[in-house]
Amino acid sequence: MTSTERLPAEIRRPEPGSVALVTGGNSGIGLETARQLLAIGVDVWIGARDLEKGRRAAAELGSDARVVQLDVTDPASVADAVRRIAELDILVNNAGVNPGVDDITGTTLEQMRIAYETNVFGLISVTQGFLPHLQRSRHPRIVNVSSGTGSLTWNSSANPQFDWEQTKGGGLAYRSSKTAVNAVTLLAAQALGERIKVNALAPGLRRTNLVAGMSAGGDPAEAARGVLRLALLADDGPTGALWSWDGTRAPW
Template identity: 75%
Template structure:
């Protein structure tokens, strides 16, 4: 399958709610994913490292959203959040960081450690903690927010969209960590099989804190719609792939 055309329309009932957790849901793309899930009747938890920022986001989203303190680098925080959430149908691993740095000649190793600690190790740790709950779901879904700039095919081939990055080799900490996310997504899908649909999202360049100080960037809400496609896939939907926000499959 190279295209997901169907937009999600599944509305959950109060008697059997669909429950979702969006890590890093207090801002950026995560905030819009949470908002759009709420609009479809999903019972949404937003995970926030800073609980005060999470509460402010919840106040903006409305009274039906739940907030949980969740630092994806802290095992105790993850365990407490998993216990508080309980049942879960959708996990959106959205929390991420771009620690800065440029190419291999100038990036500090600490920037690489930060990127991998949050973007990769944190994603795996949260998924491991929530897998028991997801396995109890009738329609479990995992969406890992990645990046089109992590596609090795796009970066090594003649793709004008990423030409400057391919030539300069910039952003090695962020981009290589998201390439690792792509690999983790594929291996997750292979491990979990048909029991859990696992996909990665390339949200496109968006005006969020990740590109603070940089020019350009589209509306995060547009990317969030792509996340919903994957979060509410039908049971025969794809698994183990990287998808653009518009539903087009992205090569690894």
């Protein structure tokens, strides 16, 4: 596939009874993803580390959203969620943390561990836990919410989406963890074959808790629509790629 390839603009209608899990689904892009999936008829589980926040999110949606306590860094929590959710067609690995914006001169090993425990190891733990569910699905899809700041190509060259001169070398923990997410996406897609579609999304800078304090940021709902494109890919759709929120393929 070329770097100019685009995903279809239209969102494919899900099969009746389709079930999705959105980790970190109680706020930001995760909440908007849950909202949009519900709107087109998907049964949605909101995975929330804080169960009360998850319940408030479900109440805000005013729909049939269900909530499951899910701390992606806690194997027992993941195992409990796997037992509770009997069927799954769509896994959206959205939970993420940003422990700091320092570069190599100031980033601590603890910040690195925090970023990787949630953004990488947690994503792998949840994916492995729910893989048997997905293998039973007729149209299994995995969407890993990554970041354009994890693209090595974009980090090493000019890109109009980001002001690289202001951020060169910064955000070591977060950005390198998202580079790892991109690698996990590619290797998982290669291992799982064409039937289980595994793709990553670069959502762009959004107004979320992840970037609290930053002055810029777009609508999380716009990024959530990018998630839906990947969550409802046709069976002949692509796998093992990083996609921008606007449907264009992004470089690794």
